[in-house]
Amino acid sequence: MLDYDRFATEQGKVMQRTRQDAVDGLLPEERERLILERLRAQGRVLASELAAEFQTSEHTVRRHLRELADQGHCKRVYGGALLISPAGVDASVRMHEAVDRKACLAVVAASIVRPKQIILLDTGSTNVAIAAALPDNADLTVVTNSPEACARLLNRPGFDIILVGGRIARHAAGATGATALLQIQQIKADLCFLGACAFDPDEGVAAFDAEEAELKRAMVQASSQVAIAVTSEKLMTAAPFYVAPARAVDHLFVEADVTAARRAQLAAVCDNVMVARS
Incomplete structure (x- = not known):
């Protein structure tokens, strides 16, 4: 049986939104497209700033952000939204993306390593590049859950390699699960190169898989520096x-x-921010 009071209320809300959109001067689809473009350009958007720019209400902006989040484009956070990281694709794809850029990052990252250290090396295409960038005769113990990283170190002098076992997660191309977690919890590392699917000064480090995130948390706990x-x-x-x-x-x-x-935003929360220059 039709609830006429509820129907009338819903119709009233629709008419109110339509009137608001007409006043704003932009069609809802146009405004949503502009918000998505801003997200892709800046990563983070604030509802208050968008409302002022588009001369509309924060309620209207939050409605657009909810719709974009439902479509998988962003994650709602306090005051606005963050773009969803593009790193959710399988490692087999990421290994062939931005190879030169990752190699440049890897050279700078490898420069902080010191002889005699125990290094925890997480999965990730950039970390595989770091494994390749570590110098021969580095006198390091490298503990890794990444078979790809392990392969970059095999048959090279100066490395004692420990490959963490467990179920291999195809999307991460590395060991994960209870077996890998137990092994990581028994390590005391000097330095961990942690793989990050997403990074934000306010939201921190995040991953796309629950087991992978749990293993990364264990790596952080097991390491003196990250x-x-x-x-x-x-x-x-x-x-x-x-x-x-x-x-x-x-x-x-x-x-x-x-x-x-x-960089100033990042330096406010991280002790050392270093820029990789080609």
């Missing part, structure tokens, strides 16, 4: 599973195209 080398498209983005706060990162390596203003 380092992350991150390509620019992962900055100011979100992923579903929380790993650690940004302040847990001791060394952050970013690309040269990161603006001075954004």
Whole structure:
């Protein structure tokens, strides 16, 4: 049986939104497209700033952000939204993306390693590049859950390699699950190169898989220092599973195209922000 009072209320809301959109001077689809473009350009948007720019209400902007989040474009956060990280694709794809840029990051990241250290090396295409960038005769113990990283170190002098076992997650191309977690919890590392699917100064480090996020948290706990080398498209983005706060990162390596203003935001929460220049 039709609830006429509820129907009338809903129709009234629709008419109210239509009138508001007409006053705003932009069709809802146009405004939503502009918000998505802003998200892709900046990573983070604030509802109050968008409302002022589009001369509309924050309620209207939040409605657009909810719709974009439902479509998988962003994650709602306090006051606005973050772009979803593009790193959710399988590792087999990421290994062939931005190879030169990752190699540049890897050289700078490898420069902080010191002889005799125990290094925890997480999965990720940038971390595989770091494995390749470590110098021969480095006198390091490298503990990794990444078969790809292990392959870059085999038959090279100066490395004692420990490959963490367990179920291999295809999307991450590395060991995960209970077996890998137990092994990581028994390690005391000097330095961890942590793989980050997404990084934001306020939201911290995040991952796309729950088990992977749990293993990354264990790596942070097992290490005296944490380092992350991150390509620019992962900055100011979100992923579903929380790993650690940004302040847990001791060394952050970013690309040269990161603006001075954004570097200042990152430096406010990370002890050392280093720029990889080609």
